[in-house]
Amino acid sequence: MPCGDDTAATTAAAGARLTLAPKGTVAAVQRGETLLDGCNRVHAPLAQSCSGHGVCGCCRVRVVAGGESLPPPSEREQLLRERRDYGRDERVACLAVPAGDVVITTTYW
Numbered sequence: 573m574p575c576g577d578d579t580a581a582t583t584a585a586a587g588a589r590l591t592l593a594p595k596g597t598v599a600a601v602q603r604g605e606t607l608l609d610g611c612n613r614v615h616a617p618l619a620q621s622c623s624g625h626g627v628c629g630c631c632r633v634r635v636v637a638g639g640e641s642l643p644p645p646s647e648r649e650q651l652l653r654e655r656r657d658y659g660r661d662e663r664v665a666c667l668a669v670p671a672g673d674v675v676i677t678t679t680y681w
């Protein structure tokens with residue numbers, strides 16, 4: 573399903589609902605999966621040069637809503653956020669595991 577497609581993917585009963593703004597594409601995120609996993613599930617183009625290993629910092633996303641559903645950044649994520657000069661509302665998609673519904677965006681969607 574392309575990123576621009578507004579159809580919703582199935583929401584996981586035990587997971588979270590990830591909405592990609594501004595198009596409103598919805599991805600199911602299973603328990604324990606990352607924001608990047610959700611984006612990949614709906615084939616949303618999200619920059620990544622380390623294949624989701626938390627090294628490059630390219631998978632930067634801005635949290636539009638539902639930030640309270642994300643745990644505080646891990647030490648690893650915080651280090652990467654500082655190195656890459658992330659804003660307060662930005663997260664490393666391959667390291668952030670939502671516990672509830674979240675809305676995210678990027679500068680290129």
Ligand code: FES
Pocket residue numbers: 619620621622623624625626627628629630631664665666667
């Ligand atoms: S894809 Fe490289 S840090 Fe997330």
